[in-house]
Every structure is written in C-alpha cells, then in structure tokens.
Amino acid sequence: MIIENKNLTMSHVEIAELVGSRPDSVKRTIETLAEKGIITFTQTVEKSSGGRPGTIYHVNKRNSYVVVAQLCPEFTARLVDRWQELEEQATHPALPSTYIEALEELLTSKKNEEALTLVNKEQEAEINDLKNLFKEGMTTTQFCKMLNGVNTQQINSYLAERNWLFNESKSGTRWRCASYARDKYLTEHQHKISVHGGEDFIKFQPVLLRKGAERIFTLYRQAKLPMKANWDGQFTHDKQIQVAS
Template identity: 50%
Template sequence: MQTVTSVNTPLNLPTRFAFQPNVSRTMSSREIANVTGKRHDNVMQVIRALAADQILTPESQESSFEHKGNTYACWDLSKRDSLVLVARLSPEFTASVVDRWMELEGQAIQPRELSTMDILQIAMESEKARLLLTIQVEAQAVKIHSMENLFKEGMTHTQFCKGLNGVNVMQVGNALEGRNWLFNESKSGLRWRVASYARDKYMTEHQVEITPHGKDPFISFTPVLLKKGAAKLYDLYLSELLPMKKTWDGRFTHDKALKEAV
C-alpha cells in the first residue's frame, strides 16, 4: 500500500468550492485535517473506509495535490460526506466544520463585480426588451383602433367581415356555424339564427315583423354582432381562422391601412 506523507497546510488552503451554481461544492480532506487537528494520512484512512463501505455519495471524489514537487492523494468531499467524516473522526469538531461550510457558502453567494462588457450587455438587453414592448403596445393599439373603426352597432357578421381584407364573406356564416355561434333553421335555404352558446355573449338578434301582401305576418330574425363578438371575430381573422379568399394578398386590414397611410 502506498504511504502518504501527512502535509499540514494553513486553513486558507484552496477549497474546491462552487462560486457558480453548476459546480459541485466540496471541501478538501486537507482542510478537514486542519479543522479537526488530525494527520492527513489518518483522515485519508477513514475516508477510504467510508468509501469501501459505500457510505460516501458520488459527489465526493478522490483527487490529488502537489507539495514541494511531490504528488499526494486527497479527497474532495460534499457537505454531507464531510460531516459524516467528522462525526467518525472527532464528533467534537462537527461545529467547527459546520462553521467553515457556512463561511464558504457565504463567500459563494457574494456577487461578483460586473465588468464593462457585462454592464453593456445588460443595457442592450434592457433596451431590446423596451423596444419589443413598445412595438407590441403600438401593434395592439393599431389593432384596437382598426377593429373599432370597422365595428358599428347593429352590424351583421357579413357586414363586419366585408371590412376585413381577404375574408371570404360568403363562407363566414358556415364558419360561425362550426363554432356554435349560428345555426340554420331553414331546411331548404339559409336562415341564420344565433345559437345559445353565442347569444348575448358574441351576438344577438334583431326581430322585425314582416307582413307580406295577402299573407300572414311573420317574425324575421337577423343575427347581429355585439362589440365583444366583433373583437373575437377580429382575433379569429388575425389568426387566419376565418375562410379567406384564394386571391388574398396576405395583408390584414390594419397592415393595409398602415401601408396606405405611409
């Protein structure tokens, strides 16, 4: 068996301790020898016994160090394993090792001084976020302005969609039927009524009594959009979830308005 010479070094010897979150935090067996006042070779014997009994965790690893031109074995132990080792070596020194760990952990959380490049990078990221937020706010404002300019009280879905560039207005009724906004009460043609799902939420109905010449009067129902329904319809339009014409140029109404205003 190789004999390892005990090397006692001051308490400020380098400790492989994490100053970054992705590096495992460890304490050297040499430092534990100094804290407990034990010879390093004796500390190593106990560590090897713990390793042989599979008591140590994988986070603890055997290592080496150089002293006066010679290479010696040592261990880098996790916090848990260092406390197990001290409990085996000298229980009365457990508090000293805990204090040392608290000191090391306090050093680890100290923020490093920012370099000029760090400050510039932070400033660039902040400005990028500000510009992105400005663009998003402006786009939302244009969207709301465009929708409000299009919507008028009492509008039908067909009338509203005529103001949406590229929408196939002849197919919108069928699309809204698929979303349970409308249903067709006619068996031979189209006579749209507002479905219960959308009634008073997205749409309502205007009722008109019609009296044909020589016939009995009847009630005609016309589905009309509410403002919330117009906003929802506009969102479906921007998400390309409404039926679009094959000749659509790919521009939305507010995009087209902005281009023409420039």
C-alpha cells in the same frame, strides 16, 4: 419565463416543450380556453431563432395548469416541478458572473421592453381601426366585407363551426345566434314579415356586438378567417360600408 407586475408567467413555447406538444397546438388551446372565459393570457412579440418576430402567449401559474390539464393531464407533475424551478430562480436569481453576461442581460431586458412597447402600439392601432370600422347593427357579413381578403360567403359557416351561429332551417339557411355567443359576441334583431294571403312571421337577424367585432378583427389579424383564393396577403380594410337599418 417572464415576470409581469411581480407575477411569474410561462410561455406557450415552454409549455409545449414540457408536454411534448406542438407550440401552435398549445396556442390554439389557450385561445379556446380564453374565448370560453376560463383563462386569460398576455402576448409579447419576440424574435424566433430564424430572426423573424412571432407572437408569444404567456399564462400565469393557475392558468398553465388549466392548459396542461386540457392538453395532457399526465404531464401535470412535470409542470409542478418546472414551476418550483421558476419560483426558486425568481426568489434567488443568479447574478451575472462576468461583465459580458451583465451586458447581455441588460440587452435582453431592453429588447423585452421594446417588444412590449411594440405590442402596445399594435393594440392601440387595432383599437383605432375598430373605432373606424364597427357600427351598431352590423351583421358579420357586413363587417367582414370591409376586411381585405375575407371570404364573406363562408364567414357564417365558419362562425357556426366556432359555436357562434346555428342554422335553424332544414331546407335552406336561416342563421340564429347560438347560446355560446348570444349577448357576448352577437345579438338578434327581430323583423315582422307580412305575407299576403298567409300568416305573418318573425325573422331573426344576428348582428354583431362590439366584443364580437373585436374578436373577429383579432382572428383576421391572426389569418384565421376563411380567405379568398386571390387574397393578396395584405391585412387592410375599408372605412365605410352601407349598413341596412
């Protein structure tokens, strides 16, 4: 539990413990619901028991019910009980009984502040990176070519699995924007193709919107995009690419 702007939140780890699910499954559920605009969440960086930093997702009371309803509806009553405990603790926090406990609480508070500062700096760096990378009119393939290690031959099939694209051709490949991503993550450019001795036709080219580039960049930093077999494990990028007009 943490308190953000006087509002209680619950971590994905605690939700996993309550419903007996894997933490990574809870994170995926939170991401999916957030992508659909159903909930929002915040992130912090905290050290695990093994000492390595990890990203923790936090949701408020309302959104935690949505997550649990998606995961395991039968555990809703247990979630209600846990929120009552958290709200009671926030209303009547236990005071440190010893000088050592007081120091430990102060140390924990300082660590949380430092972790939040680190997250803010990382988010600021990501925003600056995107300013250098994204150009209007980019396709998903062009954008991903600048991201070290991404398998650009598989990226559109991957996005089709996430309901961003669909293939309208029965015999080949003609990608179109799916309704879920249209005007949110992607839009389409139209080109008139003239065929000698035949009828002209319209070719549709899905292109990225800025929000779509931000989402792909986030998935890249989370190592969720299809990657090449010889990827060196480094999340780096090129700053320039030729964009066809």
